[in-house]
Amino acid sequence: MASETMLDYVIKQRETFDEVPFNNVDSLILSTIVYLLFERGPLGTQDPNVPLPLAAAMCGAPRESFIDDCCLNCKEGMVLYLTLLESPRFMSLTVSNYETCDDEQAEKQFAALTFHLPDGGIYVCYRGTDGTINGWKEDLNFCYTINVPGQVQARNYLEYMAATGPRYILVGGHSKGGNLAEYAALTCDDGTYNLISRVFSHDGPAFAQPPSERLDSPEYAIKLDKTVPESSVIGMLLEQRDTYRILEAKGALLAQHSPINWLLKDNGFAYTAKINATAMVLYGTLNSWAHSCTQERRKRLVDAIFDVLGATGAYNVGEINNDPIKNMRLIKGAVDRLPDDLRDDVGNMFREMFRLLRGEAVEKAKDNLPFRKDAGDKRDAPAEPTEPAPDPIVHVERGEEPEEPLHVVVALPDGDYRKAF
Numbered sequence: 001m002a003s004e005t006m007l008d009y010v011i012k013q014r015e016t017f018d019e020v021p022f023n024n025v026d027s028l029i030l031s032t033i034v035y036l037l038f039e040r041g042p043l044g045t046q047d048p049n050v051p052l053p054l055a056a057a058m059c060g061a062p063r064e065s066f067i068d069d070c071c072l073n074c075k076e077g078m079v080l081y082l083t084l085l086e087s088p089r090f091m092s093l094t095v096s097n098y099e100t101c102d103d104e105q106a107e108k109q110f111a112a113l114t115f116h117l118p119d120g121g122i123y124v125c126y127r128g129t130d131g132t133i134n135g136w137k138e139d140l141n142f143c144y145t146i147n148v149p150g151q152v153q154a155r156n157y158l159e160y161m162a163a164t165g166p167r168y169i170l171v172g173g174h175s176k177g178g179n180l181a182e183y184a185a186l187t188c189d190d191g192t193y194n195l196i197s198r199v200f201s202h203d204g205p206a207f208a209q210p211p212s213e214r215l216d217s218p219e220y221a222i223k224l225d226k227t228v229p230e231s232s233v234i235g236m237l238l239e240q241r242d243t244y245r246i247l248e249a250k251g252a253l254l255a256q257h258s259p260i261n262w263l264l265k266d267n268g269f270a271y272t273a274k275i276n277a278t279a280m281v282l283y284g285t286l287n288s289w290a291h292s293c294t295q296e297r298r299k300r301l302v303d304a305i306f307d308v309l310g311a312t313g314a315y316n317v318g319e320i321n322n323d324p325i326k327n328m329r330l331i332k333g334a335v336d337r338l339p340d341d342l343r344d345d346v347g348n349m350f351r352e353m354f355r356l357l358r359g360e361a362v363e364k365a366k367d368n369l370p371f372r373k374d375a376g377d378k379r380d381a382p383a384e385p386t387e388p389a390p391d392p393i394v395h396v397e398r399g400e401e402p403e404e405p406l407h408v409v410v411a412l413p414d415g416d417y418r419k420a421f
Contacts, residue, residue, distance in 0.1 A: 002248050002263040002270030006032065007076070009264055010083050016092050018118050022170065024225050025268060027123070027200040029090065031174040032080070032259045034113050034125045035072055040065045043098040043113075049164075051094035051116050055085060076260045092118060099157060100127075101150075109138060109176075110150040112157050120167035121197075124158055124184075128175025128204070129234075133309055139176055139234050140286070140302045142205040151211075154180035155187050162192035169195045174259055175234055178204020178226070186211040186220070201226040203235035203257055208290060227269060229256035231276050236283040238290055248272050285349045304342045308334040308350070328354065 006029050013020065033054075038044065041060040042052060058066065058081070067077050084090050093115050100111040111127035129139050141148050162169060169192070171181045178201030185199045193214070201224070207215070214220045221243055228235035229249035234257055248263040248270040249256040256262075263270045275283075289301050311334035312327040314320045320327050335347040 002265040004264040004270075005250075005260060005262065006264065007080050007083060007260075009267060010080065010087050010090065013089055013267060014087075016089055016118065020089075022117065022121075022123070023268070024200060024227060025264065026089075027170070027172045027198075027225070028174065028202050028227075028259050028262065029084075030115055030123055030125050031128070031172055031177055031200070031202055032072070033084065033090075034111065034127045034173070034177070036066045036081070037068075038066070038095075038098050038113065039100055043095070048097045048099070051096040053091070054093045054095050054115070055091045057095050057098075058085060072260075074260075080260065097157075097161060101153070110153050110180075112154065112180075114161050117170075121170060122161060122164075122166040122168075123170040123172065124161050124181070125171075126154055126173035126177035126180040126184075128173055128177035133306060133314060137302070137306045139205055139237070140305065142179065142208060142237055145208070145299075148176075148179075150176070150180060151183040151187075154184040158184040159188050159192050162188070162195050166195065168197045170198050170200070171196060172198075172200025172202070172225075173204065174202040175204055175257065178202050178235070179206070180204075182224070183207070183211050185223070186214045196223060198225055199223050201235075202259060203228050203232055205234055205237035206239040206241070208238055228275070229262060230272050230274070231256040231279040233257070233279050233282045233286075236275065236279065237286060239283075239287075245269070246272050246275060281352050282349070285352075289345070300342060301345060304338055304346045305349075308338070308346060310334075 006025065009025055010029065017026075036058065038057055041057060043057050046052065063078075063081065067081060072078070072081065095113055095115055097112070097114045099113075102109050109127070109129070113125050113127075115123040115125060117123065129136060138148065138150075158169075158171060171185055172178065173181045181199055182201055182204065185193065185196055188196075199220075204226070210216065224243055226235070226244040227247055228244050230246055231249065231251075231254075232246070233254065235244070250261040250263065251258070289298055293301065308331055309320070311330045312320050314327070331350060335343060335350060338346055
């Protein structure tokens with residue numbers, strides 16, 4: 001399995017865009033940069049039509065203020081932020097036309113930024129969901145809404161930037177940003193569309209209905225570069241095309257949605273063959289609802305999912321993992337309180353998801369044990385063992401209550417044990 005991430009790419013790739021052409025890893029990095037809260041720096045006060053060096057846009061305020069309330073508010077996010085400031089490749093860019101809107105009542109989050117490339121082209125980039133429960137709900141709104149708030153705004157923004165006279169246009173984004181990029185490209189006027197050379201969707205949802213006839217055209221298939229991680233759920237929502245590529249990523253399930261966890265090899269994505277089973281259950285369930293239920297029932301099912309998640313009191317998806325046993329109990333209680341016509345569908349989805357996640361946890365526990373025979377890492381093994389060390393025993397214990405989560409228990413060769421999960 002590959003081990004490098006976008007951080008390694010930023011460190012190693014010192015050549016400018018004049019020396020090494022723009023690629024889909026660059027697109028993912030710009031789609032991550034757009035999560036920064038640029039309104040707290042110079043872009044929040046200056047004329048949006050005047051390009052500013054990216055280095056200046058990322059400074060001019062305490063660095064923590066750019067990431068405090070966004071999905072980059074983590075150790076890896078701060079390291080990436082600081083490393084980008086030292087990158088001759090990315091600091092050669094200028095930016096303009098930062099636009100942002102957050103309307104919780106309308107469940108609408110929108111932000112866009114244009115990156116100016118040295119050769120006269122532009123990269124129009126849309127921000128995706130930010131890791132909050134509200135952001136995830138807007139992703140799932142694609143299951144039942146034809147025109148999600150922000151899509152028309154994305155098209156208008158793209159056409160406005162096309163009128164500024166760039167040599168060519170690249171357009172893209174991560175998560176919902178990828179959907180906005182596709183929607184804008186598929187519905188813009190012909191003059192704008194002809195300027196677009198590539199459309200990048202990084203784990204972005206597809207569409208309940210085709211936005212235009214361009215969606216199935218060979219010309220658009222050539223323009224589109226869609227990538228999804230091997231545990232993709234959001235990027236596989238409503239997806240019926242086979243033009244996406246799957247790549248390796250760290251973490252389990254929704255953690256793989258974060259671009260920081262996507263893996264690279266030789267300065268390119270580390271591609272793999274298939275989506276894993278847990279993700280297939282989740283997006284398969286959501287897609288079956290999208291294709292077999294009325295629009296009103298799809299809306300009720302999506303609302304029910306987030307009513308259940310809301311019972312945990314979590315602001316973002318990561319907080320649900322902080323106390324998984326407690327939150328799984330809260331989720332079960334919330335499912336039990338759902339109306340009769342929703343309880344089975346929503347409950348079955350959560351139960352199957354937890355069952356598969358437990359299976360993944362067992363395998364992860366096995367793989368991470370230093371003394372496993374096939375691990376290949378000899379650092380913790382005796383220098384000259386006289387006989388083969390016994391394999392650890394990995395099994396699952398169920399709690400006292402029938403619905404209590406399972407625990408993965410690892411029995412060590414010396415008789416000790418560890419409760420791994």
